[in-house]
Amino acid sequence: MSIAVPLQLNQYKVIAPMNSSSAHPLIDEAILTTVVHRILESTTATLIEWQAKAIAHYIINNVTAGLQRITGIADNGSEQLSWSVILKILHLQPKNAGSIFNSSEDPIHCNYWQREALIYTSGILDNLTGDLVAPRCYAITEPSANVIWLWLEDIQGIPGTAWPLERFGVAARHLGYLQGSYVIAPSLPCEPWLSRNWHRVWVSNIDPTALEGWQEPTTWQHPLLKKIFSTTIADRVLDLWSDRQILLDAVDKAPRTLCHFDISPNNLFARYNAHGDDQTVLIDWSFVGYGVLGEDIVNLVLDSIFLLFVDASSLIPLEKIVLEGYLAGLRSAGWNGDERVVRFTYSAIAAVHFGLIAGRLLKLVQNESRHSWLEQRFGRSFDEIITSRAIAITHALELADEARLLLRFL
Known part of the structure; x- marks a missing residue:
């Protein structure tokens, strides 16, 4: 039996506008500005330019709808700074008979579709050892029903x-x-x-x-x-x-x-x-x-x-x-x-x-x-x-x- 578990978004949450209505909507600049503020730790930086590019990958796990790398330049008043962020799109997808990794609505299922968003908001990943860490999560948005966006650190390594x-x-x-x-x-x-x-x-x-x-x-x-x-x-x-x-x-x-x-x-x-x-x-x-x-x-x-x-x-x-x-x-x-x-x-x-x-x-x-x-x-x-x-x-x-x-x- 599925257990209803509300998504707890606390400090990460940024609500997407209603015109973001699919798994691949246009990126809202107001949301992106909030994310960039968190990346640069500046509340006054303004976007100068930015672009989004899909990251090519083979989708094995049907929870993942897509990945994008968004890069750009922002002005914080004293200098121009480059930044980048990974946008990971999660969704609940109808079952595919040919897949062994179908998304699920059951929270204890091995492939519960909201789990990655939930672990970022739970604080568990903030308490790792320091030698092994997860990417930082700058924001989580919900552009439509059964779709979640994770705005994640672009790992340089x-x-x-x-x-x-x-x-x-x-x-x-x-x-x-x-x-x-x-x-x-x-x-x-x-x-x-x-x-x-x-x-x-x-x-x-x-x-x-x-x-x-x-x-x-x-x-x-x-x-x-x-x-x-x-x-x-x-x-x-x-x-x-x-x-x-x-x-x-x-x-x-x-x-x-x-x-x-x-x-x-x-x-x-x-x-x-x-x-x-x-x-x-x-x-x-x-x-x-x-x-x-x-x-x-x-x-x-x-x-x-x-x-x-x-x-x-x-x-x-x-x-x-x-x-x-x-x-x-x-x-x-x-x-x-x-x-x-x-x-x-x-x-x-x-x-x-x-x-x-x-x-x-x-x-x-x-x-x-x-x-x-x-x-x-x-x-x-x-x-x-x-x-x-x-x-x-x-x-x-x-x-x-x-x-x-x-x-x-x-």
Whole structure:
């Protein structure tokens, strides 16, 4: 049952005029002036010029209607100052049968459409550790029913898609410190719109008949599949499917913390703060909610390979760097628990999240109409894309074996 949760906008709110009536209305200059005042910390600055440009991106999560970067020059009376802001447009969209990330009106659903606006107004993101932060939010506007605009800091830094392996370890340490701090705190944030059971929902959307497709003899007539997979994958993915609830039930017993659930390189930036300290900036908080230690580093490792941000040959070194950094962060926050708990959670969640993607990958290979689209998106050949994903999936199935072994000691 959905819970009605009013959007609490407090100091961020700027009401848009009635002529802003769609997900992509014209930008009102009065609202923009208010946003620029907050960016420049000046109540008297006047706009001289500005322009808005759409940010090209692939919309996977249907909550996001669009992204724009707005740049310009303002005069504060003594000098002219340049400024920029990111406009992120959220909306509640009718369900798309082909999407696994449909927007929802249910506040505890993994993809509740108002969640990112709500976390900015809740104060939770204002209380992060300093090493790991979110973009500043200058204003939130509601131009029409079921549409919200977030006016966010334009992060100036090195995107995670361009990081060397060592920087992933720094981000993992920052994340470990934050999540360890939540574990040792008296309680977690208790807002009713925080997501629950994120990976159980993910697993519930998996089509078991797609996994069974690996047992079909015709599957192995495809030359690419014969080249990159062993025929044992059929038994391994079906065994994992049978074990999924056992693994998820055991994961639920791990120490609880607040999770982002989408810590992929394209949601990360590295920069130095005002004091010259290395800082990790994490964007896109639409999935945030209750999880456990070790859950968030799964995407940091395997999404990096699956989405071709890191060469698949670096998977094992990347995993080692991330796990060591995360555990170091947990220790520095004061968590003194058994490291095997984190390793189990990481292995189990990696298994059910990425190992069970094997069915979707099989369908993708068999659906030749999608091949050229993928090549255009990633700028790689289809064989390269599938090979990288196959390495991530195969490693996830190996982690399933490790999770089963660790389960005996927990």
